[in-house]
Amino acid sequence: MARACAYCRTHGETLTREHLFPAFLDRLHPRYTVHLSSAFPGVVTSKAPVIRDVCKRCNNVRLGELDRFASALCEKYLRHLVKPGESGYFEYDYHTLCRWLWKLSYNKARTGDDDRTTYEPLVPYILRDSPSPPFPQAVLVGVIRADEATERERAVLHSRFIYPRLIRLALLARGGVFATTIRVGRLVSINSYMFWLIAWEPDVNRQRRRDLAERIGNGHGMVVLSEGSVDVHVPASTFEVRDYLARRFSSPVV
């Protein structure tokens, strides 16, 4: 039997290539590979992989709306690098943002970094067939701190500052209390902005979820996005650009 579409589960449709990172991000940042590989030989930044398991209708129509939202968000806000000592800012629609971050995470999981079946219950939410996710979620955001470039870095980067010019999708490792309360923890970073997306275990009640999310935010200098807000000032997190670039990220939440 032919493979089913990863979103609508339809068989028999021609499956198209879904870019792991949306193509618009490549267009916004065509020189990323050059920047990173020349400045940081140890950092792997190959071109975005593609997965071929999404039907044309889901890719172009159903997920297209999410990509348009994300494209506007990146164009207007996330492409702008946050200078040392400054904080970030963006406007957002909470559920659309979460749906997009889950989409990226599900896509990444299908490349083999996690069990895809964990994410499959999220598909109706990602496609907006369901108004809310199948488990409680939280999303935090922080700015990866840029720094003054050294003389050598300046010569390579042609920039006074060293910035996190990259896009990264990763799993968050969970330790301590978070090992039993978080079902899925994902990281999505785009330039200066780092999002942590959390799906809670169903038995964690609302108050405890709120406390735990605050604890993560306080521990890492990140802010918990509020469902009722439309914009956010993003603080500088505890993550510094050189450290962030150097590690193959699987960061403990605690």
Ligand SMILES: [Zn+2]
């Ligand atoms: Zn489909």
